Amino acid sequence: MVARPILSETGDKDRKTEMGIIMASRARSAPVDRPSPNIPSTDAARVAMAPDSLRYVRFCLWMGPVLLVLLVVFFAVLGHNIPPYSAALPAEEIAAHFRQHTTSARIGMTGMMVSGVLYLVWGMGIAKVMEAAERDNDLLSRLQLWGAGFTTLVLVFPPAFWLTAAFRPEADAAILMMLYDAGWIMFDMAFSLTMLQVTAFAICFLNDWRAVPLIPKPVSWFAIWVAVVFMGFCFLPFFPDGPFSRSGFFNYWVEFSIFFWAMLILSIFTLRALARLQREAMEQPVHA
Amino acid sequence: MMALQRGPTVIWLLLMAATLVGAGSAGAEGWGFALVMLAATFKAQLIVRYYMEMHAAPLAWRLVFDGLVGLSGAIILGLHLLA
Amino acid sequence: MREMAQHRSGSVPGILTFIAADTANFILFFGYFMVERMAQPALFARSAAMLDIRLGLLNTVILITSGWLVALSVEAARAGEMDKVRCRLRLAIGVGLCFGVVKTIEYADKMAHGLTPQTDAFFTFYYVFTGIHLLHYGIGIALLAATLVRARRIDAGFAGWIESCALFWHMVDLLWVFLFAMLYLQGAL
Numbered sequence: 001m002v003a004r005p006i007l008s009e010t011g012d013k014d015r016k017t018e019m020g021i022i023m024a025s026r027a028r029s030a031p032v033d034r035p036s037p038n039i040p041s042t043d044a045a046r047v048a049m050a051p052d053s054l055r056y057v058r059f060c061l062w063m064g065p066v067l068l069v070l071l072v073v074f075f076a077v078l079g080h081n082i083p084p085y086s087a088a089l090p091a092e093e094i095a096a097h098f099r100q101h102t103t104s105a106r107i108g109m110t111g112m113m114v115s116g117v118l119y120l121v122w123g124m125g126i127a128k129v130m131e132a133a134e135r136d137n138d139l140l141s142r143l144q145l146w147g148a149g150f151t152t153l154v155l156v157f158p159p160a161f162w163l164t165a166a167f168r169p170e171a172d173a174a175i176l177m178m179l180y181d182a183g184w185i186m187f188d189m190a191f192s193l194t195m196l197q198v199t200a201f202a203i204c205f206l207n208d209w210r211a212v213p214l215i216p217k218p219v220s221w222f223a224i225w226v227a228v229v230f231m232g233f234c235f236l237p238f239f240p241d242g243p244f245s246r247s248g249f250f251n252y253w254v255e256f257s258i259f260f261w262a263m264l265i266l267s268i269f270t271l272r273a274l275a276r277l278q279r280e281a282m283e284q285p286v287h288a
Numbered sequence: 289m290m291a292l293q294r295g296p297t298v299i300w301l302l303l304m305a306a307t308l309v310g311a312g313s314a315g316a317e318g319w320g321f322a323l324v325m326l327a328a329t330f331k332a333q334l335i336v337r338y339y340m341e342m343h344a345a346p347l348a349w350r351l352v353f354d355g356l357v358g359l360s361g362a363i364i365l366g367l368h369l370l371a
Numbered sequence: 372m373r374e375m376a377q378h379r380s381g382s383v384p385g386i387l388t389f390i391a392a393d394t395a396n397f398i399l400f401f402g403y404f405m406v407e408r409m410a411q412p413a414l415f416a417r418s419a420a421m422l423d424i425r426l427g428l429l430n431t432v433i434l435i436t437s438g439w440l441v442a443l444s445v446e447a448a449r450a451g452e453m454d455k456v457r458c459r460l461r462l463a464i465g466v467g468l469c470f471g472v473v474k475t476i477e478y479a480d481k482m483a484h485g486l487t488p489q490t491d492a493f494f495t496f497y498y499v500f501t502g503i504h505l506l507h508y509g510i511g512i513a514l515l516a517a518t519l520v521r522a523r524r525i526d527a528g529f530a531g532w533i534e535s536c537a538l539f540w541h542m543v544d545l546l547w548v549f550l551f552a553m554l555y556l557q558g559a560l
Contacts, residue, residue: 206385217385217388218385218388220385221385221386221387221388221389221392222388222389222392224389225388225389225392225393228389228393228510229393229396231503231506232503235499235502238488238489239488239489239495242492242495243403244495244499249403250399250400250403254396254399296439296442296443296446297439297443299439299442300435300436300438300439303435303439304432304435307428307431307432307435310552310556311424311428311431311556313556314424314555314556314558315556315558316558317557317558320558321556321557321558324552324556324557325552327552328548328549328551328552331435331548332545332548332549335438335541335544335545335548336541336545338442339438339442339537339541339544340390340538340541340542340545345383345387346383349383349387352391353391353394356391356394356395356398357545359398360394360397360398360401360549361549363398363401363402363405364401364405364549364552364553367402367405367406367408367409368405368408368557370409371405371408371409371412
């Protein structure tokens with residue numbers, strides 16, 4: 001599963017406590033002229049008060065895997081989306097789904113709308129790790145963040161269509177089908193917003209100047225490949241059935257699996273990068 | 289194992305020859321199609337090994353690409369013969 | 372863009388990860404196509420016969436020749452002979468552009484005969500697979516053009532860059548080799 005992080009979730013607090021203990025014990029056993037953390041102007045106090053630029057980032061990054069679990073529960077299982085209903089089905093069958101699975105659809109789509117925000121939180125965590133790698137400007141981390149932010153909307157708004165249909169299952173079958181279709185078109189066809197996110201990520205870490213890169217280069221290249229593969233969705237509007245339709249082998253099973261694995265892989269490697277950044281920060285002397 | 293250093297031009301000639309062999313067998317079915325796939329796989333292997341310089345790459349990468357080329361040929365020919 | 376892929380086993384250009392993943396993806400395409408073909412052999416054979424092998428053959432020759440020219444320009448880049456690099460790249464791009472022209476003519480001709488991606492399963496695969504390949508081809512041409520632009524100035528990272536772009540272009544060639552055999556050269560059952 002996911003690699004256990006070296007520092008705990010409250011790593012920040014532990015580090016400060018740890019440093020405080022170290023400082024206090026040094027103060028006790030040291031000669032009288034050693035600086036004390038209790039005197040505001042000393043180096044020790046500066047260390048204790050130094051801003052931690054990586055605070056909260058671990059939590060943000062963990063929201064990626066958390067969201068994946070929630071998506072499986074709300075979108076896939078409760079939403080009856082393994083796979084979604086074929087675009088070739090008559091309206092009556094789509095209507096039947098909303099009439100028979102009303103409650104699970106309502107819970108599932110509510111869950112999706114509420115938890116979609118975690119994608120933005122995850123993206124912000126990634127942006128913070130990217131900031132440690134970019135050196136000329138913060139353009140790429142910003143592009144990643146905007147890409148993550150708009151992908152968040154893609155996770156939040158299509159479920160609104162499906163929730164609307166589940167909210168009024170007695171409506172005309174044709175209306176229910178159109179709501180289902182509209183949700184799916186928005187869900188699948190806004191893929192370039194996610195392409196932006198993963199491409200910015202990849203370019204940033206491919207240009208990482210470190211001898212051992214923060215993110216291994218193959219992971220960045222994998223991210224670029226994911227972006228290119230998403231272009232397969234371009235064929236979706238042209239095929240109501242078959243492997244390139246919304247429920248087909250390529251545009252559902254392959255593409256959605258790739259998205260899942262991409263989120264997981266990016267989460268694992270950014271968490272590792274974060275652990276390394278925090279280790280490096282602890283080893284840095286604090287300059288006045 | 290000595291790596292064969294062939295100039296790109298020799299490779300081009302081999303690729304053209306294999307292309308003609310393959311295209312000449314067009315429309316063949318069953319084992320006749322095997323000749324087409326043999327030519328195609330041979331071409332793919334030339335591209336991977338010499339143009340993409342896999343002959344100089346670490347073993348792991350050589351195996352990955354040999355595997356991809358072999359799998360492509362095997363899947364197409366195999367499923368053709370099974371039909 | 373020269374990076375270490377594995378500490379122990381030496382360095383390969385990182386773009387190989389992309390190329391391996393993309394090739395694996397195309398293998399999925401091949402497998403799916405061949406399985407679908409088993410279900411409707413007569414239809415596939417009939418529709419495949421409507422493709423013009425000569426155009427497919429021409430495109431194969433175009434890509435092989437363009438790939439040869441790109442390989443020559445990489446050789447020149449390693450020797451530091453930038454004039455040769457630029458000349459060979461221009462030729463490679465010029466030849467390579469012909470592929471797009473031939474493909475467009477082919478698509479237009481098919482459409483004129485009423486053969487669209489919705490005509491039948493074979494034509495769905497034909498248009499989608501060659502379409503996705505055409506997208507890769509477009510990216511490849513763009514990369515070669517960017518390389519040509521970059522070849523105008525002296526630059527430390529150039530060798531790594533042209534190697535990566537060349538690898539991508541060879542992948543485009545490689546994928547077409549299998550697509551040509553599978554779509555155009557398979558005979559009736």
